[in-house]
Amino acid sequence: METRFVYPDDCIAALATPFGESALAVIRTSGAGSIESLAKLTENPESLEKAGGNTMVFGYLKDPDTSEQIDQVMFGIFRAPKSYTGEDSVEMYCHGSIPGIDRILQTLFSHGFRQAQGGEFTLRAFLNGKMDLTQAEAVHELVTARTRTAQHLALGRLKGSIYHQIDGYKKLLIRVQAGVSIQLDYPDDEVEEIPWDFEVLDRIQKGLETLLASYSTGRLFQEGVVVALAGRTNAGKSSLFNLFLKEDRSIVSAIPGTTRDYIEAPLSLKGVPVKLYDTAGLRVIEESIEQEGIRRTTQVMGRSDCILYLVDGTQGLTPEDEEQLATWEQRPLIRVWNKIDAEGVLRTPAGFLPLSATTGEGFSSLEDRLYTEAVKSRGAGLEGTDAVIDSARQKRCLEDTLGALADLQQGIAQRMPLDALALDLQRALGALGEITGEVTREDILDAMFSGFCVGK
Ligand SMILES: Nc1nc2c(ncn2[C@@H]2O[C@H](COP(=O)(O)OP(=O)(O)O)[C@@H](O)[C@H]2O)c(=O)[nH]1
Ligand SMILES: [Mg+2]
Structure with a gap:
């Protein structure tokens, strides 16, 4: 190549x-x-x-x-x-x-x-x-970060948050390897003792697993989540959209069917980049432009990570709402009861979040809920986010390392010969070294750096 x-x-x-x-x-x-x-x-x-x-x-x-x-x-x-x-x-x-x-x-x-x-x-x-390579990747991530948190995480990686952890585990593994080498060099030692420090091996595995699990969080901050506002026309979707953006972007109108196409806008939800979509209302109608709008709405809902489904609290749940809610039941969805400020609003039913898109009442609870849903729907966790991996390459290397360590543990349990086990150990060390770039093939470097911008 x-x-x-x-x-x-x-x-x-x-x-x-x-x-x-x-x-x-x-x-x-x-x-x-x-x-x-x-x-x-x-x-x-x-x-x-x-x-x-x-x-x-x-x-x-x-x-x-x-x-x-x-x-x-x-x-x-x-x-x-x-x-x-x-x-x-x-x-x-x-x-x-x-x-x-x-x-x-x-x-x-x-x-x-x-x-x-x-x-x-x-x-x-x-x-x-x-x-090292994790820092080089962080340079790119730092340039492309979309929210402050994403930027902060990338800066941590640039300063070596990943490198230092990996390097620490590598040193521990090398110690284990040294113990094995001694045994291999003096095979006729009468000690039948297995030279494994299980405590250290466990610590390495747990640490690497935590790092691997942080990938979903890393992706969350890098890619962000797609959130779609849905509901019947006039439910208040465009009003909520503007509330999220803190500006009048989408046309709010009492005339049903004003929003005919979807519009999207980026925003930061407590550091998580969100792409918010305001959609055309879901309403059965003859007019073809609006039908196209509805088709697009369904499309956006289908690829969103979370749906905010709005119901006009002054109208109450309609059969159309019931049908829509049933259709999207399997997806991460938040039910919102809007217009709680309005005269004659019906009581908020169980499972619905009360909101007034006009006054902003209930909005911060909605933000909290959306944040939790978005993070959860990506399988991300936000505890201990000081070292978060954000690179598919690093993820693959971690998986390889953990795979080799699992083979090693299994081999030990099956009392495999020591020289075979030493190979698993070597493989684990090799994969670990690949993360920081001690052993990296040119084609990998090529693929990695070609994604950078010129001048970086
Ligand atoms: N009183 C009240 N009116 C609202 C609220 N949210 C939206 N509206 C009104 O409902 C109508 C439709 O709102 P809009 O945001 O365009 O709904 P959409 O069709 O779902 O996008 C407009 O007249 C809004 O002013 C709310 O929380 N309280
Ligand atoms: Mg609208």
């Missing part, structure tokens, strides 16, 4: 900020010789060549072919190994006009620099030992 990163040690450059008009644009470069190559593109090459690491240099970029000035720039100079990538590196703080950025990049690309591929800076950081 062809991999993209064979000998990634040439000079790369990329725009690290969005390509658009802004006060500043940051252009990142890295690679042996990058400082010298860049110096040639400035009015005063010595100021860069002689600059120490971790210093800023003020100057002008020029096109060496025409000697024309391109931009006034602050150069951040980093010298190997003290840089993000571990290589010589220059970060340029330029002016953020689109033609300006374009001109600078074109000049770099025709004078010794190549366009960096997605994630290539972080890949180099990993290859140069600046971070």
Whole structure:
């Protein structure tokens, strides 16, 4: 298989900020010789060549072919190994006009620099030992986090929350392995004792299981949950939608059937990213536009993680509501009795949450309930969220490790020969090492870093 990163040690450059008009644009470069190559593109090459690491240099970029000035720039100079990538590196703080950025990049690309591929800076950081793979993945997660909690969890991983745990378990396993090796080296020792420290093995397994279980929580924060508002027209879905968003996004109207298509909006529910859908009401009607709206409503309900089903408390439960509730019974669903502020509202039946989408009464209980449902429907737990894994790759490695450890325990119970058991142990250690990237194949690296944005 062809991999993209064979000998990634040439000079790369990329725009690290969005390509658009802004006060500043940051252009990142890295690679042996990058400082010298860049110096040639400035009015005063010595100021860069002689600059120490971790210093800023003020100057002008020029096109060496025409000697024309391109931009006034602050150069951040980093010298190997003290840089993000571990290589010589220059970060340029330029002016953020689109033609300006374009001109600078074109000049770099025709004078010794190549366009960096997605994630290539972080890949180099990993290859140069600046971070382990869980931290490299956290960089990506940190950039793409959608809520504050997600961002916080990713930052924890970047600081090494996963790495330190894995490293701890690995050291314990190596101790177990050492005990086995001694036994293997001196087989004719009369000790028939099995050299297994079951207490330590248990501790490792439990710890890894906890980490593995945190994956659903990690995914919850990364992907978020889909919540659909449903119910008959005029139940107050659009009003509730706006209450969630704290703004008037969806049209609220006393005329039935105003919302004909669904609209969606992102929001954060106590740190969990939610995609909330306001749907067309469920109402049997001849008109074809509205029928299409209803078809789409059913579709959105079908793929949601939780349905908020609203009933107009002044109207009470209709046969249509009963039918809908029966249809979606198997799904995570919260029954909401709306319009409790209204004159002549009927008593809230058992199993319904009282709400006024107009006054906001009952809304915080609804939020609590939705949060619990959303977390539960994803099988996530939020206790001890200091180390949460959020990578399918890490999950697979943990499963491999636990698989090998289970084989080991079974082998011990069946009194398998020690050298066979030593192989299980080796397999467990290998899978554990893969998590942090001590043993990682190039194609895995390739797949992993290609999901990054350019400039990271
Ligand atoms: N009194 C009262 N009226 C409400 C409440 N929620 C919605 N309404 C009214 O009910 C009508 C329909 O609301 P809307 O949100 O458009 O319902 P939808 O068709 O389900 O989206 C509008 O006139 C709203 O002002 C509520 O909690 N209390
Ligand atoms: Mg509506």
